[in-house]
Amino acid sequence: MNSFFQPFFEYANEWAPQLGEAMVNTALLSVSGFALSLVFGLLLLLAQGSDYALISRFAKLYITVVRGVPLLAVLFLIYFGLPGIGITFDAFPAAVLGLSLCFAAQVGEVLRAGLKAVPNGQREAALSVGFTPSQSFAYIVLPQVLRIVLSPMLVTFVSLLKDSSLASLITVDELVLTGRAMATEYFLPLQIYIAVGLCYFVIAWPFSLLSRRLAR
Amino acid sequence: MDALLRVTGLRKAYGPVEVLKGIDLSVRPGEKIALIGPSGSGKSTCLRCLNFLEKPSAGQIFLDEEEIGVRNGRPMSDRELAPQRSEMGMVFQLFNLWPHLTVTENVAIAARKVRGLPAKEARELALEMLAKVHMTHRADASPAELSGGQQQRVAIARALSQKPKLMLFDEPTSALDPELVHEVLKVIEELAAEGRTMLIVTHEIAFARDVADRVLFLDGGVIVEEGPARNVISHPREPRTQSFLKQIRH
Numbered sequence: 001m002n003s004f005f006q007p008f009f010e011y012a013n014e015w016a017p018q019l020g021e022a023m024v025n026t027a028l029l030s031v032s033g034f035a036l037s038l039v040f041g042l043l044l045l046l047a048q049g050s051d052y053a054l055i056s057r058f059a060k061l062y063i064t065v066v067r068g069v070p071l072l073a074v075l076f077l078i079y080f081g082l083p084g085i086g087i088t089f090d091a092f093p094a095a096v097l098g099l100s101l102c103f104a105a106q107v108g109e110v111l112r113a114g115l116k117a118v119p120n121g122q123r124e125a126a127l128s129v130g131f132t133p134s135q136s137f138a139y140i141v142l143p144q145v146l147r148i149v150l151s152p153m154l155v156t157f158v159s160l161l162k163d164s165s166l167a168s169l170i171t172v173d174e175l176v177l178t179g180r181a182m183a184t185e186y187f188l189p190l191q192i193y194i195a196v197g198l199c200y201f202v203i204a205w206p207f208s209l210l211s212r213r214l215a216r
Numbered sequence: 217m218d219a220l221l222r223v224t225g226l227r228k229a230y231g232p233v234e235v236l237k238g239i240d241l242s243v244r245p246g247e248k249i250a251l252i253g254p255s256g257s258g259k260s261t262c263l264r265c266l267n268f269l270e271k272p273s274a275g276q277i278f279l280d281e282e283e284i285g286v287r288n289g290r291p292m293s294d295r296e297l298a299p300q301r302s303e304m305g306m307v308f309q310l311f312n313l314w315p316h317l318t319v320t321e322n323v324a325i326a327a328r329k330v331r332g333l334p335a336k337e338a339r340e341l342a343l344e345m346l347a348k349v350h351m352t353h354r355a356d357a358s359p360a361e362l363s364g365g366q367q368q369r370v371a372i373a374r375a376l377s378q379k380p381k382l383m384l385f386d387e388p389t390s391a392l393d394p395e396l397v398h399e400v401l402k403v404i405e406e407l408a409a410e411g412r413t414m415l416i417v418t419h420e421i422a423f424a425r426d427v428a429d430r431v432l433f434l435d436g437g438v439i440v441e442e443g444p445a446r447n448v449i450s451h452p453r454e455p456r457t458q459s460f461l462k463q464i465r466h
Contacts, residue, residue, distance in 0.1 A: 124269050125312035125371075129326035129378050130302025132295045139329060143316045 007191045015182065015195060022178035023199050029092065029174055030161040030203075033099030037160070040100055041107030048112065059108075066105040072166050074098045079170040095167035103160050110156060114149035115141070154211035158204045165200075175199050218281075220245045220413055221266070221382055226275035228261055235261045237437040239275070243382070243415065248408050250424035250445065251417045253434035254460055259417045260309075262434065263386050266415070267304045268297050279303060279381060302330060305375030309387040311367040313359035313374070319346065320355045323373045330378070345373035349403050365396030369403055376407075383407065383414040390419060401427075421464060425449040433457045 008015075047059035075098040078089060089097065118141050126136030168177035179196035183189040221243040228236040235258045243249055251259040264270040266277055268285045277284040284300050285292050292300075313322050323342035327333045333341065346352045349369035359367055368388055375383060385404065389397040401423050408414060408427050418424055424431055424445060431448040433441040433456075441454040452458045 119310075119312075121308060121310055121312040122314060125306075125308060125314070125374075127294065127298070128267060128269065128301055128304075128306040128308075129374065130298045130330040131326065132298045134295075135298075135329055139325060140314055144314075147316065 004191070007186070007188050008195070011186065011188075015192070018178055018182060019175070019195060019199055022173060022175045023203065025172070025178075026161070026164055026174040026200070027203055029095055029099070029167060029172060030157070030164045032096045033103065033164065034157050034160050036096060036100035037103035037107045037156075040104030041111055044104055044108035045111045045115070048108070063105045063108065066102055069102075071098065071102045071163055072169065074102055075166060075170050091167070091171045094170055095164070095172045099160060099164060099167070102163075103156065106156050107153070110149050110152045111145070113152075114145040117148050118144045151211045151214040154207045154214070158207050158211070161204055161207075162200065219243060219278075220247075220280060221415075222276075222278040223266070224276050226262065226265055226277065227273045228258070228265055228270060229273045235437050236265065236272075239434075239437075239439060241432070241439070243413060245413055246411045247413055247430065248428045249415045250428035250431045251415065251434060252419070252421065252424055252431060252460075253440075257434040258437040259434045260386050263306075263384050263415060263417050266384060267301045267306060268292075269306075298330070302326070302378045303380055304382045304384055305378060305380035306384045307368070307371050307375050307386065307388050309390050311359075311364070311371045311391070313367050313371055315359050317359075318355070319351065319357050319359065319362070319370050322359065322370060323377050326374070327377050341377060342373070345376045346370070348376060348407070349373045350399075363396060364392045365399045368392065368400045372400075372403055372407070381413065383412055385414065385416040385418070387417050387419065419464065421449060421461065433460065435460070 044059050044063065047055045050056045050059075075095060078098050079091065079094040082089065122140055122144065123136050126140040127133070131139065164174060165176040167174055168180065171177065175196050179192050183192045186192065219242040221241070223239055223241040226236055226239040226241075227234065237258075239258075239262055241249075251262065253259050261270055265272045266284070271285070271291070276286075279300070280303075282300070285297060287296060314325075317325060320339060320342045323345050324335075324338040327341050328335060328338040343352060343355060346355055349372050351366060351369050351373060354362060354366060354370075359370065362370065372388075388404065389400050392400065397420070401420060404414075404416070405423075405427050416424070416428065426445075428445040430442060431445045432439050433448060433452070433454070435456050441448055441452060441457045448457065449461065452461055
């Protein structure tokens with residue numbers, strides 16, 4: 001047992017900076033991916049409610065298709081496939097784009113569910129006291145939607161954070177790729193992947209806790 | 217005296233289903249009108265058409281000689297309708313208080329955001345309105361902490377906060393436990409005594425008889441019978457009114 005723990009102490013000063021840097025990259029990747037997912041998700045939500053049948057049908061089709069396609073396939077398509085038609089991305093932006101294209105569907109659905117959860121009577125009451133439609137959305141509907149979606153949004157963020165590990169396969173220097181390189185270098189895969197797992201947990205845990213608290 | 221509210225030929229259809237088949241109505245200032253009738257008779261729809269929460273299919277509505285929902289011959293958008301809607305205070309069957317705001321904020325927010333009152337004045341106004349409905353003691357509570365009757369009283373205060381010319385009550389006690397009905401009816405009665413103009417859709421027949429000046433009995437989207445409250449309720453002429461009143465205990 002001693003020999004299991006020993007490398008953690010022995011290499012702490014070498015591993016910590018490497019894993020720390022990778023953690024920052026993973027966090028950056030996840031936060032930018034999620035931010036862009038919010039933008040795309042909002043667009044999907046608006047598109048679904050559009051008066052133009054073509055736009056609303058595209059949004060629904062997009063959600064259906066994306067739900068059935070694995071993230072890894074999307075990442076490969078963007079990073080390895082698109083250069084075939086002259087569109088080239090660096091690894092990091094390719095991963096941000098892939099993550100957000102996939103998670104936009106989920107984010108959009110969470111927003112839609114949140115919007116549906118606010119009864120129409122709330123809006124009617126707002127209109128009846130003289131609010132314009134945009135005022136009634138801003139002061140009455142939106143604050144309630146935000147409250148409803150906050151907890152599921154945090155869950156979505158945590159799942160995006162974990163899925164960001166797939167970006168290692170298109171050479172983004174995040175936690176898993178760094179871990180793999182370290183495992184080869186030190187021949188200590190058990191200890192190193194445990195450390196990698198802990199790093200993910202450290203980022204995700206506060207969000208999980210918060211989401212559970214909010215859900216109560 | 218001129219009519220405060222005048223409705224002519226009001227019709228509302230959902231697809232092929234015609235819910236209102238031509239309602240004519242005239243309300244004098246200070247008059248209290250009760251709309252009674254079986255469910256599906258169109259009384260709630262009629263009320264909701266007055267402030268255009270439902271868009272009428274045909275007909276005209278005038279409040280103080282100003283036509284509601286129409287400007288220069290074309291229908292107004294919800295945005296344009298906002299000032300007209302604020303002149304009619306509406307109270308809903310399910311209260312529809314805003315759960316993310318406190319009781320006082322529920323009553324003050326429209327005055328602040330629509331009329332642009334400063335926060336302090338809006339709060340004072342809200343407390344004044346809450347006093348009218350005997351809810352000052354729960355001013356800082358959240359709507360979820362209140363009983364149904366208390367929520368409905370706050371909703372009434374909210375409707376009053378815009379100083380409406382006309383109050384519309386859409387079955388204000390139908391969603392309440394029986395023991396809570398009285399406190400809400402009492403508040404409405406007090407408002408009636410102040411001389412406010414009001415239209416009340418209700419199943420509380422005794423209340424309609426005692427408080428309303430005039431009762432309209434609706435069935436199948438038309439006004440079947442109307443007249444002074446005591447006459448219509450105690451001595452209905454029309455067979456449909458008679459059988460409706462016989463069916464409900466009062």
